[in-house]
Amino acid sequence: MKTLLTLTIATALAFSSVHADTLTLNSSGSTFIAPINGRWFAEYNKLHPDVQINYQSVGSGQGIKSFVGGLTDFGASDAAMSDGEIAAVKDGGVVLLPMTAGSIVLSYNLPGVTAPIQLPRDVYPAIFLGEITKWNDPKIVAANPGVTLPDLPITVAYRADGSGTTFVFSNHLAAISPEFKTKVGGGKTVKWPVGVGGKGNEGVAALIKQTAGTIGYVEYGYAQQIKLPMAALQNSAGKFVAPTPDSGSTALSQVTLPDNLRAFVTDPTGDLSYPIVTFSWWLCHTQYTKPGEADAIKALANWCLTDGQKFAPDLGYLPLPATVVTKVQAAVNTIK
Amino acid sequence: MQTATAPSSAASTQWVGDKRAQRSKVFDAFFSWATFVASWGTVALLVWIALQVGYAALPAVRQYGFGFIVGTDWDTNNDVYGALPLIYGTLVSSALALLLAMPLGVAIAIFLTEDYLHTKIRGIFKFLVELLAAIPSVIYGLWGINVVIPITTPLGNWLNAHLGWIPLFSTPSSGPGFFPAAFVLAIMILPTIAALAGSALKTTPQALKEGAAALGATRWDVILQISLPIAASGILGAGVLALGRAMGETMALAMLIGNNNQISASLFAPANTIASLLANHFGEATGLEVAALMYLSFILMALTLGINAVAELILERTGAAIRHL
Amino acid sequence: MDTPNQTNGAVSPQGLDLSRKPRARLIFSRAMDVLVWMVTLAALIPLVSVLYMVIRRGAGNFHWNMLWLLPPAAGVDGGGFGNALLGTIILVAIGTLVSVPIGVLTAIFLTEYSQGSKSAQLIRFCAKILSGLPSILAGVFIFGILVMNRDLHLGSWQIGGYSAMAGGLALAILMLPIIILATEEALLRVPRFLREASLALGANRTQTVLHITLPAARSTILTGVMLAVARAAGETAPIIFTAFFTSFWIGSLNEPTASMAVLIYNFSSVPYDNMVNMAWSASFVLIVVVLATNITSHLVSNRSK
DSSP: OHHHHHHHHHHHHHGGGGGGGOEEEEEEEOSSSHHHHHHHHHHHHHHOTTEEEEEEEOOHHHHHHHHHTTSSSEEEETTOOOHHHHHTOOSSOOEEEEEEEEEEEEEEOOTTOOSOOEEOTTHHHHHHHTSOOBTTOHHHHHHSTTOOOOSOBOEEEEESSOOHHHHHHHHHHHHHOHHHHHHTOOSSSOOOSSSEEESHHHHHHHHHHHSTTEEEEEEHHHHHHHTOOBOEEEOTTSOEEOOOHHHHHHHHHTOOOOTTOOOOOSSOOSTTOOSOEEEEEEEEOSOOOSTTHHHHHHHHHHHHHTGGGGGHHHHTOBOOOHHHHHHHHHHHTTOO | OOOOOOSOTTOSSOOTTHHHHHHHHHHHHHHHHHHHHHHHHHHHHHHHHHHHHHHHHHHHHHHHTTHHHHOOOEETTTTEEOOHHHHHHHHHHHHHHHHHHHHHHHHHHHHHHTTTSOHHHHHHHHHHHHHHHHSOHHHHHHHIIIIIHHHHHHHHHHHHHHHTTSGGGOSOOOSSSHHHHHHHHHHHHHHHHHHHHHHHHHTSOHHHHHHHHHTTOOHHHHIIIIIHHHHHHHHHHHHHHHHHHHHHOOHHHHHHSBOOOOOOSOTTSOBOOHHHHHHHHHTTOOTHHHHHHHHHHHHHHHHHHHHHHHHHHHHHHHOSSOSOO | OOSSSOOSSOOOTTOOOOOSOHHHHHHHHHHHHHHHHHHHHHHHHHHHHHHHHHIIIIITTOOGGGGTSOOOOTTOOOOOOHHHHHHHHHHHHHHHHHHHHHHHHHHHIIIIISTTSHHHHHHHHHHHHHHTSOHHHHHHHHIIIIISOTTOEETTEEOOSSOHHHHHHHHHHHHHHHHHHHHHHHHHTSOHHHHHHHHHTTOOHHHHIIIIIHHHTHHHHHHHHHHHHHHHHTOOHHHHHHTOOOSSOOOOTTSOOOOHHHHHHHHHTSOOHHHHHHHHHHHHHHHHHHHHHHHHHHHHHHHTO
């Protein structure tokens, strides 16, 4: 046993010779961006075997903390960084780079209902506030002519773990419903008045699948991959829009990014815009001390913003609009 | 190996094993010193951890004081934190799990130490039980979601519909909740109890058992009056270890408890535990919430301390087994 | 001693109570036999259920090349978990190498050198409290003292930052209490006369412990170690904060490493079929490896009896 252990450790240590010339970067943060990050880093490593990036999804908050503390080379967050967090960065400065985007959908479990349901602007916040408690509530019925809604109680499913998904969804609800804003508010973790909590997108999806009458919020990519039904939501122009890559991108393109590239699209305008969308950011320093690191990160970011975007739709992400890409690339070039 | 030299190494006569005796003495001193260091090192580790956690918790302690323990809200946005539903959830889910797992574990231990089965088949059973311990908690969580909850949900709903007046069944089942979580938790701690109880039972001296049998005792006379009392301290020890594990279990409970900060008497209502809240919120927590989470962890350590203290008292009171000669 | 035996426990003070009629006792005993059979078989149902789930989903999709291929990215087919398997072995090995000596030495101190004293009570108490530590706290603790400061150096050796070493230490914290408590229990059950005989022959305490007591308690100690190993191999939360994760082979102990538990955690939370299937296959392999370690260690210990 002991010889086996020693052998294993020795072999592992022997690997260190392989890594002599590779640049290894550590990154952590958002769970939302993790799959496409992973794909990007794998594809990039195929093109540039001397650059290895390790990514672990620990949540946007932990990602920010690790980045601020200098533990990771760059971070990833669905909530960008607040001014306070940016100020806390000791050295190196911060630049926020939107690298991808996604939409959040409301998925549900309604046996017997095949067509996607429509949820008006005043209905879905009320559901999550616990004010509308049955599926055959007159307001829901009115918005879905021709659909027989069952007499089933509504079970709300929310994210138990703090997450960027909750951040985006709750901020959207706070933007469109003053009552939600005062009673609950927006944030990565909020105190949902009713419902059951699931861990991660997979937890919420499991809750939805398990119990009839459940409704919950998940990332579009997730719902699309496991084929959960998605509700069409009424946007600020009054139109019911189903979540698709197009409606998501349309919503994104309505936004003009400020100079620091931090924009939360809590209630997009436009007839064809899907109401719940978000960017997801990389958090990079403006100055890197390790030789070659700045160049590597710049090259990586530029590749992800151009060639990398083609991986987005298959994995359920929204490709960035061209105008956004130009702005972000300009920001990338400020990294030294 | 044993040297037959005079104990005093200061003698001037050259005994054959003198050098060896000296070396043994030095090694003996070194070894006992090593055990001393290791033991107090363990204590030091615990103190260190407690200090780190406590220090990180200070902002929350200053802000909320003891009111934290009876607060019922966990509202990150408004920085209102209270631990009561979490303490309740932790204690109830762990107690339930232990209640389920102890009888099962002891029964399995008895099954494996008595000769119900051929030795070889017994060996296979033993490995099957130990296999349970090898399964990662994430898998238990997934098993809970995919297999256990679909069974407990209709059960809970049926019990609520027919026996809803009993507080235990006062809410319908919304999927996750105390019962599925406690059940899976029980399965998770079962191998610990079975393995350690089995080890304790195995050391019952054969002579005692044979003597009793010669006197006309049946198998269960021996088990209940001889084997179990002798193994009692080991079984209690196994139970305490298992309870500790249950109270600290993070991953599986986070997936199965429902993550709703409420206090309900119903077995099927969703709830929350300290460890699962910690796991769910730690990644995203900033500022005061981090301190509140550390305060919560401190409370958990205090709870473990309290329960262990009570267990020690019980052990001493019953006197059913004498731990030390 | 009033009983002519050498146990550390006592028979019920009144002695064996056979006052009830033999027939009644026999019926009771047979009934209890049936009960125990039923309970054991009932307890096996969940076990079979879990194993069935893992085997069906894990073994079904398993390919041998998963053992040496690197993890796939999202949307990519194939791949494996070779680096994660190696990582888990390394992490558990570090955890074992740190926790077993310290744990066994502590248990020896408790039983041989300070039995019954207040210090023993205190130390044992601390071990019990440690056993209730949520696994995530072990990770957070090591994160705070070791990982967080990336520039932490021991001489020229960088020990800060995410590293396999930190992960192993976090696991050691989780394994330690199990080993202390199981070993102590094991040592207590070694009959007193063995120790006394050894001392009478002139051996000192250390020699007695190392050559007589420990070997006698070997199988229970091994059970404890195996329980600890099994627990450590399946832990996720502490590893995430210490050993991090990587899709590449580990270079040195100062670098992050993949691990089976974190891989399973990562891959089971995404909707991409290839990764979800791989999570199941990894669970299957993890269980097999831990079981194999268990069996091998028992075989080795039995052979050297």
